[in-house]
Amino acid sequence: MGLGLLLFLLPFLFLFLFLFLFLQPKPIKPKTRSSRQKLPPGTVGLPFIGETLKLIAAYKTENPEPFIAERVRRYGRLFTTHVFGERTVFSADPDFNRLVLRGEGRSVVECSYPASICTLLGRHSLLLMPLGSLHKRLHSLTLTLTRHSLLLPHIDDLVTRTMAAWGDSDCSTGEGEGDWDCSTSTNDNGNTRRRRRILLLDQAKQLTFDLTVKQLLSIDPGPWTEALRREYVLLIDAFFSVPLPSFLAFSFTAYGRAIKARKKVAEALRQVIREKMEERSIRIRDKERGRERERDMVDTLLDLDGESSVLSEEEMVDFLLALLIAGYETTSTSITLAVKFLTDNPSALALLRDEHDKIRANKGHDSKALDWTDYKSMPFTQCVISETLRVANIVSGVFRRAVTDIDYKGYTIPKGCKIFASFRAVHMDEEYFKSAAVFDPWRWQSTDTFHQQVISAGVFTPFGGGARLCPGFELARVVISVFLHHLVTRFSWEAAEEDRLVFFPTTRTSKGYPIFVRARTPTPTN
Ligand code: HEM
Structure with a gap:
C-alpha cells in the first residue's frame, strides 16, 4: 500500500521539483537577422505548464483581451507562447490566419487539436480527419444534410413546441412547476402578471440537441435523447482538460467522467447503427415492398458508395459523435448569447422585435x-x-501544426510547430472594428467598404475557412433566427439574475442565463 502510494506520488514529486528549479519564465529572444530560423518573439512561461494557467485565468473572466493585447503590444500580432503542453505560435493577424486556414490542403499546415479534444471527439471525426477525398465527401455530405431550406419546417416545429411549454397557462394550473419557477411580477401600470423562470442555455441546448439527433438519427425527443444529452454535457466539460493516461483518468476528475461518458455515447450510437443496418438489409431483401422513409445521416453513411458503406462502424461512431457536438453546443450557446446581448441593448431588441x-x-x-x-x-x-x-464566438480560433517551415513577414515558423489562429483576437481588434468591445449590430448595416474590408478580406471568420469551413454555418444562422423570431413575437423577458460571460473552457455565460419569461399580449396578428 505504502509503496503503491509512493509510486503514485512519484511523478508529482518530480514535477514539483522540476517546477521549483525552473520557475522563472523564459523569454524567447528573436534570433538575429542573419539566423535562418527566426521564431516570432514571445514568452514560454513555466516549464511544462507554460502560460496555460495565465491563459485560463484570463479566459475565465469577462474580459480575456488583456492576455492577447499585452502580448500583441510587446511582440506584435504574431507571437510565441506555450499553452496546453506545447510551444505555440499564436496569431492575431488576419493575413496569417487566412494563410493558415487555406494552407491545410497545400501542405503548409495540418489540423492539430489538443490531445483531450482528439481523444474525446475520436480521430475519425470530420474535424480531425486529414484532408483528402474521404474528408471532401463527408464534408459535402454534411453540407447536403444540413440543407437549411428543407430543415426549416422541422426547426420551426421544434422551437414552437419548446416554447409552448413556457406559456403562462401551465402556471395557473400548477402543471409543469418544479423545473419551472412560476411567480408573479407587477408592471408599471400596477398589473400583476405571471412569469416563468427558465434557464435559457439549458432550453437552447435541449432544442438544438433534439434537432441534431432527429436530423442525424431520425430519433424523436424523449427519454433516450435526454439520457444521451446528459452524457454529452460531461463529455464537453472536459474538452480543454489535461488528457490523463487511462490509468489516472479517475471518475472524480472531469476528464475521467468525460471518458466514461464517451464510452456510453459511442455504445448508444453503435446500437443505432446496428439497428439501421438490420433495417436496411430487411429493406433490401423486401425491396418490392418499397418501405422507404426520409433518409437521415446514418442511412447515407451506410450507403456511401451506393451499395454499402466505405466507413467502418467505429469510423461512423466517431463521425456522428463529433457532428452532434459540433451542431449542438455551438448553436445553443450562440442563441443564449444573442438573447443576453439583446436584453442588455433595448434599442437593438426593439428593432429586432419590429422586424x-x-x-x-x-x-x-x-x-x-x-x-x-x-x-x-x-x-x-x-x-x-x-x-x-x-x-463572443464559441469557437475562438483554430489549432494547426506546421508541416513545413513557414516563412512569414521575416519570421520562420518551423515545421512541427503548433499554431493557434485566433479569430477572437482579430474580431476584437480596433483596427477592423471600431469600439470593438461594444455590441453594435448596426455596424453590419454599414457601407460596402466595411463589408469588403472585413468579410471579403477574411477578417471576420466565425465559421473558419478553407477546406474546413464549417458545413453547418447556414444551419446555425437559421436555427438562431427561428428561435429569436418565436421568442420576440411571443414573449417578453428579463434577466432573473446577474450573469456574466466567461471564455473558458468554452464561451458561455457562467450561470446559463436564467430569465423570467412572460407571454406577450396581445400576440400580433393582422
Ligand atoms: C454558431 C454556430 C457554429 C460555429 C460558430 C461554428 C464554427 C466552426 C468553425 C470555426 C469550424 C472550423 C474548425 C477548424 O477549421 O478547425 C467548424 C467546423 C465544423 N463545424 Fe461548425 N460551427 C457552428 C455550427 C455548426 C453546426 C450547426 C454544425 C452541424 C452540422 C457544425 C458542424 C461542423 C463540422 C462537422 C465541422 C468540421 C468541418 C471539417 O473539419 O471539415 N457546425 N465550425
Missing part, C-alpha cells in the same frame, strides 16, 4: 410556420447574429 412582428403580421396567422421567404426577410436579425459571433 419579426412585421413578418408575423404578414403571415396572417399566429401558428403559421416560417418559410424560406420569411427567413430571407430578416436583415437586422442577421446583423444581430453576426455581431454575437464577433463579440
Whole structure:
C-alpha cells in the first residue's frame, strides 16, 4: 500500500521539483537577422505548464483581451507562447490566419487539436480527419444534410413546441412547476402578471440537441435523447482538460467522467447503427415492398458508395459523435448569447422585435410556420447574429501544426510547430472594428467598404475557412433566427439574475442565463 502510494506520488514529486528549479519564465529572444530560423518573439512561461494557467485565468473572466493585447503590444500580432503542453505560435493577424486556414490542403499546415479534444471527439471525426477525398465527401455530405431550406419546417416545429411549454397557462394550473419557477411580477401600470423562470442555455441546448439527433438519427425527443444529452454535457466539460493516461483518468476528475461518458455515447450510437443496418438489409431483401422513409445521416453513411458503406462502424461512431457536438453546443450557446446581448441593448431588441412582428403580421396567422421567404426577410436579425459571433464566438480560433517551415513577414515558423489562429483576437481588434468591445449590430448595416474590408478580406471568420469551413454555418444562422423570431413575437423577458460571460473552457455565460419569461399580449396578428 505504502509503496503503491509512493509510486503514485512519484511523478508529482518530480514535477514539483522540476517546477521549483525552473520557475522563472523564459523569454524567447528573436534570433538575429542573419539566423535562418527566426521564431516570432514571445514568452514560454513555466516549464511544462507554460502560460496555460495565465491563459485560463484570463479566459475565465469577462474580459480575456488583456492576455492577447499585452502580448500583441510587446511582440506584435504574431507571437510565441506555450499553452496546453506545447510551444505555440499564436496569431492575431488576419493575413496569417487566412494563410493558415487555406494552407491545410497545400501542405503548409495540418489540423492539430489538443490531445483531450482528439481523444474525446475520436480521430475519425470530420474535424480531425486529414484532408483528402474521404474528408471532401463527408464534408459535402454534411453540407447536403444540413440543407437549411428543407430543415426549416422541422426547426420551426421544434422551437414552437419548446416554447409552448413556457406559456403562462401551465402556471395557473400548477402543471409543469418544479423545473419551472412560476411567480408573479407587477408592471408599471400596477398589473400583476405571471412569469416563468427558465434557464435559457439549458432550453437552447435541449432544442438544438433534439434537432441534431432527429436530423442525424431520425430519433424523436424523449427519454433516450435526454439520457444521451446528459452524457454529452460531461463529455464537453472536459474538452480543454489535461488528457490523463487511462490509468489516472479517475471518475472524480472531469476528464475521467468525460471518458466514461464517451464510452456510453459511442455504445448508444453503435446500437443505432446496428439497428439501421438490420433495417436496411430487411429493406433490401423486401425491396418490392418499397418501405422507404426520409433518409437521415446514418442511412447515407451506410450507403456511401451506393451499395454499402466505405466507413467502418467505429469510423461512423466517431463521425456522428463529433457532428452532434459540433451542431449542438455551438448553436445553443450562440442563441443564449444573442438573447443576453439583446436584453442588455433595448434599442437593438426593439428593432429586432419590429422586424419579426412585421413578418408575423404578414403571415396572417399566429401558428403559421416560417418559410424560406420569411427567413430571407430578416436583415437586422442577421446583423444581430453576426455581431454575437464577433463579440463572443464559441469557437475562438483554430489549432494547426506546421508541416513545413513557414516563412512569414521575416519570421520562420518551423515545421512541427503548433499554431493557434485566433479569430477572437482579430474580431476584437480596433483596427477592423471600431469600439470593438461594444455590441453594435448596426455596424453590419454599414457601407460596402466595411463589408469588403472585413468579410471579403477574411477578417471576420466565425465559421473558419478553407477546406474546413464549417458545413453547418447556414444551419446555425437559421436555427438562431427561428428561435429569436418565436421568442420576440411571443414573449417578453428579463434577466432573473446577474450573469456574466466567461471564455473558458468554452464561451458561455457562467450561470446559463436564467430569465423570467412572460407571454406577450396581445400576440400580433393582422
Ligand atoms: C454558431 C454556430 C457554429 C460555429 C460558430 C461554428 C464554427 C466552426 C468553425 C470555426 C469550424 C472550423 C474548425 C477548424 O477549421 O478547425 C467548424 C467546423 C465544423 N463545424 Fe461548425 N460551427 C457552428 C455550427 C455548426 C453546426 C450547426 C454544425 C452541424 C452540422 C457544425 C458542424 C461542423 C463540422 C462537422 C465541422 C468540421 C468541418 C471539417 O473539419 O471539415 N457546425 N465550425
